[in-house]
Amino acid sequence: MRKIAEAAQRYHMRDCTDLATLLTGDARQQQAYHTLQALGIMATLQAFDPVLAGTIPLSIATPASDLDVICAVFPKQEQAFRALLHTHYADLPGFVLRETVGQGQPAIVCNFQYQAFAVEVFGQACPSRQQYAVRHMLVEQRVLEVGGEPWRAAVQQLKQQGIKTEPAFATLLQLPGNPYDALLALEHYTVAELQARLPPLP
Secondary structure, eight states: OHHHHHHHHHTTOOOTTOGGGGGGSOHHHHHHHHHHHHHTHHHHTGGGOOEEESSGGGTOOOTTOOEEEEEEOOGGGHHHHHHHHHHHHTTSTTOEEEEEEETTEEEEEEEEEETTEEEEEEEESSOGGGSHHHHHHHHHHHHHHHHHHHHHHHHHHHHHTTOOHHHHHHHHHTOOSOHHHHHHTTTTOOHHHHHHHOOOOO
16 A cells, blocks of 8 residues: 555555545546535445445546445444445435345445436445455556556446456456456556556557
């Protein structure tokens, strides 16, 4: 994480976990910011350290992209987390509250629709910024900052073909194996190492 912060400072990378940066982003990002503010979800879930992850903070969203809110929910908090989600969002269209497994750990997932967005809240017994979704986003942000607009356009082109985000990055980066694990192998690369690692775009 320290190297990510150093790279951000050196290359003036914005903090993509800071919702305020959405206000100076593209139209979809600004729409997402105002939707989140109207929903009040970050304040509602404040005790669970919510972080917006996914494609919207990276400006590579498609019309189908949802708002992915990642939360830290430890065992003693699970009942309160479920109750909070049910109290605030059960009346919204498409509301579903379920349990699943992510990265080998139990997770609580809540889905619903609000305004123009599908919303997914993902809670797991792990600090929010250490969960895969946020870690992937930070690696992807660095790739986009180093690769520039051509890389952003290439990722979006693959996503428009129906390829998910992490596999799209892994394809362009020519990473073998599981794309989700392979991306994390770049987590501690310096900016110089990452620049040297980026292959020519097809």
